[in-house]
Amino acid sequence: MPVITCIDDLKRLHRRRTPRMFYDYAESGSWTEQTFRENTSDFSRIRLRQRVAVDMSDRSLASEMIGQPVTMPVALAPVGLTGMQNADGEIKAARAAERFGVPFTLSTMSICSIEDVAEHTRKPFWFQLYTMKDEDYVRRLIQRAKDAKCSALVITLDLQLLGQRHKDLKNGLSAPPKLTASTLADLATKWAWGLEMLGTKRRGFGNIVGHVKGVSDTSQLGAWTAEQFDPRLDWKKIAEIKEMWGGPVILKGILDVEDAKKAAEVGADAIVVSNHGGRQLDGALSSIRMLDPILQAVGDRVEVHFDSGIRSGQDALKAIAMGAKGTYIGRAWVHGLGAMGEEGVTTALEVIRKEMDMTMALCGKRDIRDVGRDILLVPEGFSGNWQ
Numbered sequence: 357m358p359v360i361t362c363i364d365d366l367k368r369l370h371r372r373r374t375p376r377m378f379y380d381y382a383e384s385g386s387w388t389e390q391t392f393r394e395n396t397s398d399f400s401r402i403r404l405r406q407r408v409a410v411d412m413s414d415r416s417l418a419s420e421m422i423g424q425p426v427t428m429p430v431a432l433a434p435v436g437l438t439g440m441q442n443a444d445g446e447i448k449a450a451r452a453a454e455r456f457g458v459p460f461t462l463s464t465m466s467i468c469s470i471e472d473v474a475e476h477t478r479k480p481f482w483f484q485l486y487t488m489k490d491e492d493y494v495r496r497l498i499q500r501a502k503d504a505k506c507s508a509l510v511i512t513l514d515l516q517l518l519g520q521r522h523k524d525l526k527n528g529l530s531a532p533p534k535l536t537a538s539t540l541a542d543l544a545t546k547w548a549w550g551l552e553m554l555g556t557k558r559r560g561f562g563n564i565v566g567h568v569k570g571v572s573d574t575s576q577l578g579a580w581t582a583e584q585f586d587p588r589l590d591w592k593k594i595a596e597i598k599e600m601w602g603g604p605v606i607l608k609g610i611l612d613v614e615d616a617k618k619a620a621e622v623g624a625d626a627i628v629v630s631n632h633g634g635r636q637l638d639g640a641l642s643s644i645r646m647l648d649p650i651l652q653a654v655g656d657r658v659e660v661h662f663d664s665g666i667r668s669g670q671d672a673l674k675a676i677a678m679g680a681k682g683t684y685i686g687r688a689w690v691h692g693l694g695a696m697g698e699e700g701v702t703t704a705l706e707v708i709r710k711e712m713d714m715t716m717a718l719c720g721k722r723d724i725r726d727v728g729r730d731i732l733l734v735p736e737g738f739s740g741n742w743q
């Protein structure tokens with residue numbers, strides 16, 4: 357067993373063990389990937405303030421996200437197709453998150469269904485909703501999430517159209533993979549993945565297949581999803597969905613001050629400052645650059661969460677120090693899952709926790725709830741003066 361010391365180690369194993377089309381699906385951004393790259397590189401521009409001679413014993417990362425207790429303010433972001441990174445991937449990740457004491461968010465585009473995940477976990481998880489043109493289907497999906505006792509609805513707002521990732525088109529991404537000469541050659545070197553996948557029945561989009569009229573097998577699904585995401589989603593519809601759900605709502609994909617204000621007006625319990633990990637609007641600013649302006653505008657009215665670009669506990673701590681109440685990791689947990697299944701997700705969370713805890717201590721803090729801007733050194737003009 358290799359020694360895992362950082363998320364990059366998990367990423368290397370993920371690449372080695374998972375078919376190329378799924379690794380590439382995770383590890384890419386849209387078009388030129390500028391935003392994808394800057395999400396991570398902008399974190400390294402923020403530095404930390406070293407403090408000494410302060411009591412660093414008895415530290416705590418325990419906090420709350422939307423009033424729910426978390427052992428550290430790092431949730432698992434919704435990620436589609438994770439049951440293709442590793443057999444039954446969503447169930448494994450949800451169990452790892454549950455044991456760790458952090459929220460797991462199940463994507464609409466998951467392989468394991470809402471009911472599957474609920475059956476294999478004990479605590480409520482969060483459900484992420486993509487709005488579809490088929491309103492009847494959306495209504496039933498929300499009801500299914502309620503029946504499964506999901507404790508928050510995360511509505512993703514930045515994917516009404518799918519950003520183009522070149523590699524997905526070139527690789528012919530599909531779930532399950534179509535057996536062409538090149539996928540077969542790739543699969544020949546990923547036999548452990550293949551054996552596990554043969555051992556599960558969950559190989560299609562569990563929240564969709566069998567729940568939508570006319571979609572009974574996955575071969576029709578690519579066309580269905582491309583057609584079905586609702587390009588007319590607006591604030592009125594968001595308010596209607598919120599009403600329909602009746603519980604805590606998190607609006608994900610906010611990257612602009614004006615949109616943040618609207619999200620606060622609509623009464624969201626939290627917003628996620630996010631650019632979908634650089635997978636949607638290439639050329640948008642990195643998420644960490646937009647965090648401060650959004651906090652300044654709405655931080656006193658709505659709980660502000662953050663994602664996109666977190667690859668370490670230091671990154672997560674920087675976002676918290678800037679003022680976010682919670683953070684989400686996407687690729688960081690997917691690398692863990694692709695590398696080593698459930699154990700890999702736990703390892704990813706442990707890596708993040710250790711880095712966060714040590715960094716907090718070396719910045720002279722013992723409790724995450726006391727961490728603020730004073731531990732950061734942010735270069736002048738970091739958020740920029742963009743006109």
Ligand SMILES: Cc1cc2nc3c(=O)[nH]c(=O)nc-3n(C[C@H](O)[C@H](O)[C@H](O)COP(=O)(O)O)c2cc1C
Nearest residue numbers: 382433434435436463512632633664665685686687
């Ligand atoms: C492979 C992949 C699939 C994703 N699928 C979804 C999804 O189904 N729903 C959603 O709201 N966000 C999805 N996202 C975005 C993540 O929720 C999150 O915003 C992003 O991964 C954060 O960036 P990071 O990967 O740099 O941490 C996906 C991200 C990745 C990498």
